[in-house]
Amino acid sequence: MNKLNGIIAVMVLLCCMTTDVSGQLKQKKVLNYQQHDHKVIHFGFCLGLNAMDFNVSPSLSDYRNDSLLSNVSELSPGFHIQAVSALRITNNLELRFLPGVAFGSRALQFFKSGKLYDDHHQIESSYIELPLLLKYKSVRVDNMRGFIIGGLNPRIDLAKTYHEDEGIYMDLKLNDLCYEMGGGFDFYFPYFKLTLEIRGSWGIFNILEERSTPQPEFQNAINKLRSSVYLFSIYIE
Numbered sequence: 313m314n315k316l317n318g319i320i321a322v323m324v325l326l327c328c329m330t331t332d333v334s335g336q337l338k339q340k341k342v343l344n345y346q347q348h349d350h351k352v353i354h355f356g357f358c359l360g361l362n363a364m365d366f367n368v369s370p371s372l373s374d375y376r377n378d379s380l381l382s383n384v385s386e387l388s389p390g391f392h393i394q395a396v397s398a399l400r401i402t403n404n405l406e407l408r409f410l411p412g413v414a415f416g417s418r419a420l421q422f423f424k425s426g427k428l429y430d431d432h433h434q435i436e437s438s439y440i441e442l443p444l445l446l447k448y449k450s451v452r453v454d455n456m457r458g459f460i461i462g463g464l465n466p467r468i469d470l471a472k473t474y475h476e477d478e479g480i481y482m483d484l485k486l487n488d489l490c491y492e493m494g495g496g497f498d499f500y501f502p503y504f505k506l507t508l509e510i511r512g513s514w515g516i517f518n519i520l521e522e523r524s525t526p527q528p529e530f531q532n533a534i535n536k537l538r539s540s541v542y543l544f545s546i547y548i549e
Contacts, residue, residue, distance in 0.1 A: 344500040356396035356549030363387040364416035369536035380533035390416025414439040438471040455500040462493040483521040507547035515539035
C-alpha cells in the first residue's frame, strides 16, 4: 500500500511538472527576426494595387441647364512598385522614404441637361512618386504589431498631356503634391518582415492646366480637379 501511494504521488508530481512546463512553453512564443527592430537603417521593396480617382469641383457656369457637368464614372485597378528606405527614430517611430512608380487611370463622364454627353475621357496616369512618411508603430505582440502612417508625397505625372487623336481634351499639370494617411500590420517571420498596408493619398493642388484645347468646353466645365489614390501595399523588409 505504501508503495502504491508512492507511485501515485510520483505520477501526480510528474503530471504537475509536465503541465507547468507545457504552460510555460505555450506562454513563451518564439520571437522571429528580433534584430530588425534594432536596425538604424533598413531597406526593402513594395508591390501593390491602387485605384485612382478625381475630386471634381464644377465651374460656376455649370449651374446653367445647357452647361456641362463632369463626374468620375468608375475606378479602374492600377499597380505600383516602390523601394523602401527606413530610418529608425525611436522604438515606435520611423521615417520612411518610398520612391517608386504608379500606373492607373480614371474615366471622366460629361453630362448636359441631365443626359450623357461624352464618356470617352479615359485619363491615364504614370506617376513617379517620392513619398516621405512617418510610421508610428504599436508595441510588438509576439510576431505582429500594428501601425499608422502619414506624410507627404510629391508626384510627377508623365502621362498628363491630352490626346486629341483619342478624343481626350483634358490637359493636366505635370507636378502634384499629396498628403497621405493609412495603417496596417507588420508580421515577423524568421528571415524577413511582411507588411500589409492600406493608405489613402489626396492631392492638395488643382492639377487642371489653364491651357486651351481644341474643345475647351470640357476643361471649362471644371473649376478644380484634385487627384486621389487609394493603395493596398505589400512590403518585404
